Amino acid sequence: MTKFQKKALILSSIGFVIGCAIGIFIFIATAGEDFRFSQMSLAEILIGGIYGALGMGGSVSYDVEQWGLLRATLTHLIPALIAFYLMGYLQGWLMPGSTLFWIMTVAWLLVYAAIWLTMYLGWRRKIRKMNEELKALKK
Numbered sequence: 001m002t003k004f005q006k007k008a009l010i011l012s013s014i015g016f017v018i019g020c021a022i023g024i025f026i027f028i029a030t031a032g033e034d035f036r037f038s039q040m041s042l043a044e045i046l047i048g049g050i051y052g053a054l055g056m057g058g059s060v061s062y063d064v065e066q067w068g069l070l071r072a073t074l075t076h077l078i079p080a081l082i083a084f085y086l087m088g089y090l091q092g093w094l095m096p097g098s099t100l101f102w103i104m105t106v107a108w109l110l111v112y113a114a115i116w117l118t119m120y121l122g123w124r125r126k127i128r129k130m131n132e133e134l135k136a137l138k139k
Contacts, residue, residue: 019052
């Protein structure tokens with residue numbers, strides 16, 4: 001197993017656990033007085049785990065040095081968005097063409113963009129700091 005594959009597996013595993021935890025939290029928060037665990041709730045929790053695994057595991061696309069930022073972003077964004085659609089459809093709350101479908105798509109893209117921008121600015125700041133340190137070392 002390559003270092004790249006190992007990193008993808010580790011991140012996917014962490015994402016799966018986080019996705020399942022979020023699924024459990026949502027299940028508990030929405031269960032109300034009728035707190036019964038069923039096959040459907042288990043499926044929803046596992047779907048959340050799969051979604052988390054795809055999101056975090058897919059982030060290794062940013063580690064492919066030959067790819068530019070646009071290609072890495074699209075390689076991560078498109079499967080994550082498709083997984084979001086599948087997750088919503090399988091859980092019965094996201095029907096293609098509905099108003100909710102478009103609202104959730106826009107909301108998802110806005111959250112994705114906010115996270116992407118935060119990460120981008122953070123890395124840009126770190127790179128600038130490293131470049132300044134390199135300049136100081138050269139002097």
